[in-house]
Amino acid sequence: MARVLILGGGTAGLVAGRYLKAEADRLGIDLDVTMVTASERHYMPPLFMEVALGSASADETWAPIKNAEKVYGFKVEVDRVTEIDLANRQVKTEGGKTYDYDYLFLGLGVKYVWDKYKGMSEYGYHNYTLEGALELHKALSEFKGGKIVIYTPEGPHRCGIYPYEMSLNLRMYFEHRGIENVEITVVHPDKRPGIGLGPDLVRFFEREMEKANVKFIHNEGHVEITPDKVVTKNAEVDYDLLIKIPPIAIPDVMSFMASEKDPRWAKVIGPDFRYPDYDEVYIVSEASMPPLGLLTAGVPLHNASIVAATSILHRIHGGYPVAEYAPTMCVGHGYNTGFSGNCEYEWAGSKYKRECYLLVKSPLVRLMKDSFYRGWLDSLRL
Structure with missing residues (x-):
């Protein structure tokens, strides 16, 4: 049995966990997927602006991450990571546990x-x-x-x-x-x-x-x-x-993985978000996006998680197609309206090149955006 350990219960970790588990089950791969996250809550940070403006309540911004066990089928452990030992393929936590892995997915976000x-x-x-x-x-x-x-x-x-x-x-x-x-x-x-x-x-x-x-x-x-x-x-x-x-900067527990060029970010190589010193380690967070020419937002992280997850499946299963980094739809608010933009990406050897353009401008886009956030969280509510 191959073991994939996911650190972090945000967007990147959740997307990777559900994709890996669903595809492993579909293909009959014996795969153990475990998530370790410090918070019991999976937050949707864009809704924090709605809380500030009074159009959302605090309880609307999160859902219990433990529910991912029932909804998506992978294991979730609520504990804080205190040490990442890449040489021995181990992760230690505040609760005194040690996790071994064959593949490590780091979705720990950034610190402020x-x-x-x-x-x-x-x-x-x-x-x-x-x-x-x-x-x-x-x-x-x-x-x-x-x-x-x-x-x-x-x-x-x-x-x-x-x-x-x-x-x-x-x-x-x-x-x-x-x-x-x-x-x-x-x-x-x-x-x-x-x-x-x-x-x-x-x-x-x-x-x-x-x-x-x-x-x-x-x-x-x-x-x-x-x-x-x-x-x-x-x-x-x-x-x-x-x-x-x-x-923003790389989390303290990952500081030893910082880039020499810019210590705010992680050392990472593309197109599949691997850590260069250990081939079985993947870093998908805002700390790994800028070095590869990518945007620090939820939808780009979603796409990056799919690329990394398919790369892991390819190496475990053999022949599984590694996804290209997909076009990224950007949806935002305007003045009494909203917009939908699209960014297309192409791997250029060391970074992704992007070309972005406006798709549509409409008041309905505001409703689309807010509905997506709430629907995402509703999928974790039992």
């Missing part, structure tokens, strides 16, 4: 490095955790007018379109509350909003932000955040309420 930039730990709100979303919701509900700054110190960050989506949703939020005296400014290291998604999506966000009267300032380098001001190398922007986007 709030103290990397002066003032980021002390000031501002965010919705990158459920707790943060609840705090931001309280701050927004008490906000009666003034200047809001959405600040990103560096990229790439989790969900590249978030600052622009949030700015447009905020305009709607305050209009529905009848509050007109709100100035919204996005300060971001990209030169234009959504530039990583190509000219169609840049044009979409620039038009929507213009309609919503959202200002955009290119951040040429962080200096500091004070109680009432964001200071960059090229601008000083006053705020009454600050929304901040966290810098």
Whole structure:
């Protein structure tokens, strides 16, 4: 029996676990699939923005990860990983357990490095955790007018379109509350909003932000955040309420796997997301996407998980087709509308090349996006 150990119960781990188990059962492969995750909850982080804006409750953002045992058939252990021993193919946990494996799938996500930039730990709100979303919701509900700054110190960050989506949703939020005296400014290291998604999506966000009267300032380098001001190398922007986007990096338990070129990310080789020093180890998380030219968001991670899972099945079963990295649909909110974009990928030897374009713009896209998130979680609710 081959043993696949999955670390992490987020999007990547869940997709890999259910795919591996389903295909192994279909093909009659004797495969043990075990997930180890620190949290009892499988979260849908995009819904944290909805919590902050009051359109979703806290309980709507998660489902019990243990239910994956009944729904998808693989084993789930709730425990925190404390040591990864690649040489001996073992993983140790806070609960004192040791797990052996033949193949290791690392889907541990990233850590937030709030103290990397002066003032980021002390000031501002965010919705990158459920707790943060609840705090931001309280701050927004008490906000009666003034200047809001959405600040990103560096990229790439989790969900590249978030600052622009949030700015447009905020305009709607305050209009529905009848509050007109709100100035919204996005300060971001990209030169234009959504530039990583190509000219169609840049044009979409620039038009929507213009309609919503959202200002955009290119951040040429962080200096500091004070109680009432964001200071960059090229601008000083006053705020009454600050929304901040966290810098991200490889989790501490994986720090020994960091790239020499950029220690924020993992060493990884494509096209199937393997760790170069140990061929049986796969890394699929936001920490492994940037080195391969990929976006740090849920749908790209979904596609990466399928590629890695099929690579594992190929090596176990022999001849199983390894999936190509599929075109990635990006769905987002606009000002009283929504958009669907598509990114096509091609492996270029060391990285993926991408070409993105707009598919459709419609208010219905907002409903599609929110329905997808809730449906995903509903599949884990018994």
